[in-house]
Amino acid sequence: MKRDLSIETRSLRRLFKGVPGAGDVVALDSVDLSVEEGEIFGLLGPNGAGKTTLIKILATLLLPTSGEAYVKGLEVVKNAPKIRRLINLVSGGETPGYGILSVKENLWFFSQLYGLSRDGARDRIKQLTDQLGLDTYVDSRMSKLSTGYKQRLNLARGFINNPAVLFLDEPTLGLDVLSAKQLRTFIRSWMADGTKTVLLTTHYMAEADEMCNRVGIIDRGKVLACDTPQRLKMKLASRPSWKIEITPNIQDLDSVRTIQGIVGLSETSNIETGASTLKLVLEDESVMSSLLSKISQNGSKVLAMSKSEPTLEDVYISLVGRGLQ
Amino acid sequence: MAIADFARSTRESFLVGWKIESNWTDPVLFATYRLVQPLASLLIVAFIVIIGGSLPGPGLQKAYMARIIVSNAFFVYVAQITTNMGWLVNTDRSRYEVLKNIYISPGTLHPYFVGRGLVSVVNATISVIVTLLFSVAVFNGILNLQIPINLLSANLLLLIPATLLGVAGLIAVGYMLAAVSIVSNRLEFILGESVAGVFFLLGGVIFPISALPSWVQPMSAALPVTYFLDVVRDSFGLSATNHLFDMAYLALSTVAIIIVGILVFRRAELRAKRLGLFDRKSEY
Numbered sequence A: 001m002k003r004d005l006s007i008e009t010r011s012l013r014r015l016f017k018g019v020p021g022a023g024d025v026v027a028l029d030s031v032d033l034s035v036e037e038g039e040i041f042g043l044l045g046p047n048g049a050g051k052t053t054l055i056k057i058l059a060t061l062l063l064p065t066s067g068e069a070y071v072k073g074l075e076v077v078k079n080a081p082k083i084r085r086l087i088n089l090v091s092g093g094e095t096p097g098y099g100i101l102s103v104k105e106n107l108w109f110f111s112q113l114y115g116l117s118r119d120g121a122r123d124r125i126k127q128l129t130d131q132l133g134l135d136t137y138v139d140s141r142m143s144k145l146s147t148g149y150k151q152r153l154n155l156a157r158g159f160i161n162n163p164a165v166l167f168l169d170e171p172t173l174g175l176d177v178l179s180a181k182q183l184r185t186f187i188r189s190w191m192a193d194g195t196k197t198v199l200l201t202t203h204y205m206a207e208a209d210e211m212c213n214r215v216g217i218i219d220r221g222k223v224l225a226c227d228t229p230q231r232l233k234m235k236l237a238s239r240p241s242w243k244i245e246i247t248p249n250i251q252d253l254d255s256v257r258t259i260q261g262i263v264g265l266s267e268t269s270n271i272e273t274g275a276s277t278l279k280l281v282l283e284d285e286s287v288m289s290s291l292l293s294k295i296s297q298n299g300s301k302v303l304a305m306s307k308s309e310p311t312l313e314d315v316y317i318s319l320v321g322r323g324l325q
Numbered sequence B: 001m002a003i004a005d006f007a008r009s010t011r012e013s014f015l016v017g018w019k020i021e022s023n024w025t026d027p028v029l030f031a032t033y034r035l036v037q038p039l040a041s042l043l044i045v046a047f048i049v050i051i052g053g054s055l056p057g058p059g060l061q062k063a064y065m066a067r068i069i070v071s072n073a074f075f076v077y078v079a080q081i082t083t084n085m086g087w088l089v090n091t092d093r094s095r096y097e098v099l100k101n102i103y104i105s106p107g108t109l110h111p112y113f114v115g116r117g118l119v120s121v122v123n124a125t126i127s128v129i130v131t132l133l134f135s136v137a138v139f140n141g142i143l144n145l146q147i148p149i150n151l152l153s154a155n156l157l158l159l160i161p162a163t164l165l166g167v168a169g170l171i172a173v174g175y176m177l178a179a180v181s182i183v184s185n186r187l188e189f190i191l192g193e194s195v196a197g198v199f200f201l202l203g204g205v206i207f208p209i210s211a212l213p214s215w216v217q218p219m220s221a222a223l224p225v226t227y228f229l230d231v232v233r234d235s236f237g238l239s240a241t242n243h244l245f246d247m248a249y250l251a252l253s254t255v256a257i258i259i260v261g262i263l264v265f266r267r268a269e270l271r272a273k274r275l276g277l278f279d280r281k282s283e284y
Helices: A051-058 A080-084 A103-113 A118-131 A147-159 A177-190 A205-211 A229-235 A253-257 A287-297 A312-320 B003-022 B027-052 B058-095 B099-103 B110-142 B156-183 B191-202 B217-222 B224-235 B243-275
Strands: A005-016 A025-036 A040-044 A066-071 A087-091 A165-169 A197-201 A214-219 A222-227 A241-247 A262-269 A276-282 A301-308
Touching (some): A005 A197, A025 A197, A025 A214, A040 A205, A051 A165, A087 A147, A147 A165, A147 A177, A214 A229, A229 A312, A262 A312, B058 B156, B191 B224
Antiparallel strands (some): A005 A025, A241 A301
16 A cells, blocks of 8 residues: 555445345445545545445445455554544534534533543634534534534534544535535645545535545446546546526436437426426537437427536536436 | 543543433423432332232241342342443434444444443432332331331441442443344344343342242343342341352353453444444334
C-alpha cells in the first residue's frame, strides 16, 4: 500500500443473501479504490449501488466476502480496533443520539467513548456546536430539535474525535440549502491542514462537484469511473448534452432510451405543470431527429430545448444510463 | 483498551443509562414510581404470604414467609438486569440508532453494556431496600406477624460479597443476552424475561429446591442464582447452608459466565459483521 493512501480497496467483493431462489445479491463487485490523505472523495450512485456497503466495510461494521480493504494502511478485518481510533461515521437521516438527552449530553457521551479529556471534550463540544450553529440548542433535548438540527448534531458527533478518516453517508440529507452550505464550508475548513480524509456519498451532484477532489461513480456494485469532476466532465465533452422540456410527459420512457445513439437519459417531472424535463447525453447530434420524432409520436410537445456544457450529472447519466431521480 | 479508558466509558454509559431511565418524567413522579414498583411486588408477596398461611405449623409458616420476602426482594436484581440488558440492543439499534456508532468507537460495546447493566443494579438496589423496609414495617409492624426478619442483624460480611458476586454474574448473563439479541430476530422481546422466568422458577425464590420435581433439581442446583439467594437468606439467618461452598460456587460460576459471555459476544459480533446486523432496523 502506498504511504499516503488513507483508503484502499483491492478486488473488494460483498455478497448478500437474496430472497430464496433468487441467488445472492452482489453489493460490491471487485471494487478497486484509492483515496489519498487530504482528499474529499465522493461516491455517486443510485440507491442499492453499493455505496453504503463500502462505507460499512471500511468503518468495520461489515465483513467483506472477499478482497481487501485498508484504512490508513490497516486491514479492516484484522485491525478493526486500531482503525476505530482513527475514524468516525455519519449517516444522514438517522437519529443522532438519545432523544431524552440534551445536545451537550449526547456529544459528551460520545466524546468520552473516544477518550477525550474532560477539558478537551468541553472545548471540542463548544467549538463544534458554535461552528455547526447548534450553540443556542446545547441544552435542548435532542427530541425537541428539528430534522435539520438533529442532522447537525449527527455531524457534530461524527467530528467529535477529530477523526483522520471520516465517512459521510448522505450527510446533507434533510438539511436546507443554507445548512448544507454551512456544512460544506465547515468540512473544507476542517480539512485545511491536509491530514484529514473524507469519503462522502451523496445524491446531490452539485455538492459532489463543489466539494470532492475526486469522484467515483458506482452502480450495481461496480465502480464505473473514478477521476476528478473536471476530468470526468472533459471526457464527456465530445458527447452533446441536451435539456428538453416537454408536455405532457412521456409515459413509456424506455421506448426513448432504446433509440440508437442515446447514451443516457433522466427525467424530472413537474407535477404542477405536467411538464417534464429530459436530460440527455447523446453519441452525436444526429440522434436529435429520431428523438424529436419519438417525442412527437408520444403526443408530447417540445416547450424548450437547450444544449449545455457537460455537468457531473451528465457524466453520471452517461455512465449509469439514467438519472438519480 | 486500557483499564482506565474502559472504566471511563463504563461510567459515562452508566450516567447516560441513568439519565435515560430517570429523566423520562419529573423527579416527583419518578420517585413515586421507584417506590410503587417494589411495593407492587410486595403485594404479590402478600398474596403468597396468605397462601403460605395454609402451611402446617406456625413456625414453618413464618419461616416460609421470611424466605419468600427476602428471596423475592433480592430477585429484583435478576429481573431488572436480565430484562433491561436483554432489551437494550433493540432500543439502541432501532429506536435511538446509536448502536453502530457505539460499536465503532474504540471501546466498542463492552463498557457500554456493563455501564447500562450497572444502572439496573442501582435501580434494583433501591427496590431491594424499599421492599425489605416496607415488608418489615407492614408484616411485623402494622400486622404484627412476627416474621423472623431482622434487618439490623443481617450478616453484612456475608451479604455484601454475595450480592457483589451475584450482581457480577448477573451482569455477565445480561451481557450475554445483549450479545444474543444483536443477532436474534425478534427474540429480544422475550429474551430477558424468559431467562428471568427460568431463574425465578428454578432459583429457589418461592419453592425450596427440594420441593421441585427430581429431574429439575440438578438444573436448579447448577444455577448461580440459586446460590446467590441461598447466601443472601443465610445472611439474614433464614437458612443454614455451607457458606464457603456457596460463595466458592458463586465466584467460580461468575468467572465461568463472564468467560462464556465474552465467547458468546465474539460469536455474535462475527455473525453481526457477516450479516450486517449492527444497524438493522426492526420493521415491526
